[in-house]
Amino acid sequence: MPRNPSTGVYSKPAGTTPSVGQVIDPAPWNALTTDLGNEITNSLPRDGSAPMGSPLKLASGTVSAPGLGFSSTPQTGLYLKGGGLLGFTQNGVDLVLAKASVYSVKTGDYTALATDDNAVHRFTANATVTLTAAASLGANWQYVIVADGGTVTIDPNGAETIDGAATLIVPNGYSAYLICSGSAFFTDKVLTRLLAKAESTAVGSFIDGLLLSNNVANPTTHLDFAAGSARSGSSFVSSASTMTKRLNGTWAVGTGNGGLDTGSVAASATYFAYAIRKDSDLSFDVVLSTSATIGGVTTTLLTGYTIVKCIGVVLTDASSLIRQFVMYPRDEYTFVTPVRDAFNAAINTTSALLAITVPNGVKVKANLRFMYLSSATTASALFSDPAQGVLVAGGNNEGGNVGTIQVASSFAVGSDEIWTNTSMQIRRVAGASGNMWVWTDGFIFPCGRNA
Template identity: 75%
Template sequence: MPRNPSTGVYSKPAGTTPSVGQVIDPVPWNALTTDLGNEITNSLPRDGSAPMVAPLKAASGTVSAPGVGFASNPQTGMYLKGGGLLGFTQNGVDVSFDQAMIYAAKAGDYTALASDNNAIHRFTAAAIVTLTAAATLGANWHYTVIADGADVTIDPNGAETVDGAATLIVPNGYSAFLICSGSAFFSNKLMTKILSKADSSAVGTFIDGVLLSNNSGSPNTHVDFAAGSVRSGSSFVSNAASITKRINGTWAVGTGNGGLDAGAVAANATYFAYALRKTADGTFDVVLSTSATIAGVTTTLLTGYTIVKCIGVVLTDAGSLIRPFIMNPRDDYTYVTPVKDAVSAAISTTSALLAITVPNGVKSKAKLRIQFTSSATTNAALIHDPAQGTLTAGIGNDGGISGAIQVASNYAIGSSDIWTNTSKQVRQVAGAAGNIWVWTDGFHFPCGRNA
């Protein structure tokens, strides 16, 4: 075989270069013609009538002179890049092709690797996606995250950033496309726009969902907060699932943990529930405080959190246990067992304040039922908002909400929703002396729910 298999150079067999007058030896000449026939057979026909029977080995080439080009345009074709990578060039300009798309479902935290280039990962539960260092992943590395079950937090390596921030949250039901510059990460800005819009003060103030209820397993000490979202001005937070906080423990992050901002649970107390937003990742939590204002909440335990808005209230009874309640639409509360706040209490023409079982420190509208008796006939009892001043009971004066029907010592009943003062009091007065019973069925404490 006179063709060198490594270089492809053909060399004639020895004894096939005759001189004039020399008798030709048929042995080498027959070998020559056989070799020529074999090599012609082993050559690739220009008309493409026969295929290659072994790998085609082309020159490495360059981006401007590819190893495999075209007669009409030699600068378009394929060449070998550094590191054994295949390159494509068009008119001397490099053309990039993406690697195959990779899909996988994930159910927890994950570290994105260089091998995840062009991957699409769907997360079916809350997760943190930690990104490998940008320098390791390299420029043009790209990755897609789908949040399909809970929020997903994307956390770059060390001090590296995504869209200039320490983390990027992909809310449940959304996705984000990431690309690496070699030193930082950037998204397609969809989440940035959504979160920016969510933090825009122009959207308004509201509570959507996040209803309160006694926990079914530990109703005396635990409060459940349903899924929903809360906004106040430029601060917004949402939770995809309900969480539970204990009223008999100081605050700690997460569901099932203590909820008090300070101190121990007290008897006959009012605890205001405030939605919290974690500054780092926007996650939701709740703190309980006796303060009726955000300014009065003790924040010692709340480092890294912003208090967004008051979302409800919980009352305790004489045993420091949560008073069983039902939360209705539009911030309306009904006690499972009505509270008897007056039992045959004296009432007269002298106006007096009456304390009832409603939140302390704020005005609320109490849902009251009364029963009234008096030895005087045609008597009337009046309960009203202390903000109205001092009213006078009776049909010729300011009326009443119950009255005896022309019979001395008879009983009359009535009901009304009455606004209280901030000391959880209403005002009572009668047209003549008598006795009154008052049941408090619940109250309305407006926090911002419209449904």
């Protein structure tokens, strides 16, 4: 067959190029006309009246001169890119088409590979996604992570970063879109904006859950914090599970570790519990401090954390052990063993302050019980909030809350809830000299729990 099937070049059969006066041999001329007829039949008609009978082969072309173009706009069409990839050009400009997405469900840790380019992976449990080196994935590698059942931690390779950070946390219910530059990773910042908006637009201050309790195994040294959440202004943090912190150890991240911001546990001291949030992944933790204010907490160990809110308080006894307590809703504490703060102590008509076992540095409402003994046949004792100033006990004055002696040297009893000053004190006075007993059953330290 005269046409070369590889190059498409047609060559006439031998003996079909006559000279003047030569007698034409019909055999080669018949072969020529048969070949011409066959090749005309095998040619593609310009009017499109017949289709191709085999694959159409084009020149590779370039972005400015595509292998398949148009007569009116020759720079628009198809061409072959490097690596056997098909390219689309429009007026000499390369068109980048979106890649097909591949969806898959993941239930645990996963390493993202080059073959996951443009994949959408839905994680249904807590997981860590380790990224292959950016140079191996290459520029324009794209990946979508959907956290639907757990928090997903994205961890780039080695010292590589994602949005400039060592890791990126995708909280449950959120998603992240990743792009590789060939040396680092970036997101479309939607996740960051959503989380920032949730912070900045929220207002108010509250605690939901996060009740304190003595740890069952180590009740005098360890504290448990129930699941819950806390907000103060625009700062919010939550915990889905119980956390345990040691009062007899300096702070370290995570449950079961130390909780003190500085120093060592002291005797007869007050420790305030603060909910803190890790800035990089919004995770929950607790720090314990003798400071009654956030500003006074020592933050040396808390780099990368935000102190959100005070969520409770605990007291130690003379042996530096945690006083065992029961915490009820609305920030109410009851000591497992009532503390006797006054025993057969003198009381008289001169008003004075009385120290009791409650948190130091803040005002609390103490839950108190009293006994009063006097040789007078008619007298009462009055225990009150120091903010009320100096009061006088007796029916003709400010009254009493420990009853009235009707028989000389007999006991009178009473109870009351009384606000203290910031030095753990209430005020006491009697209508007649005598002796007093005072028990502290607990206190209310309002942190913001509504239930």
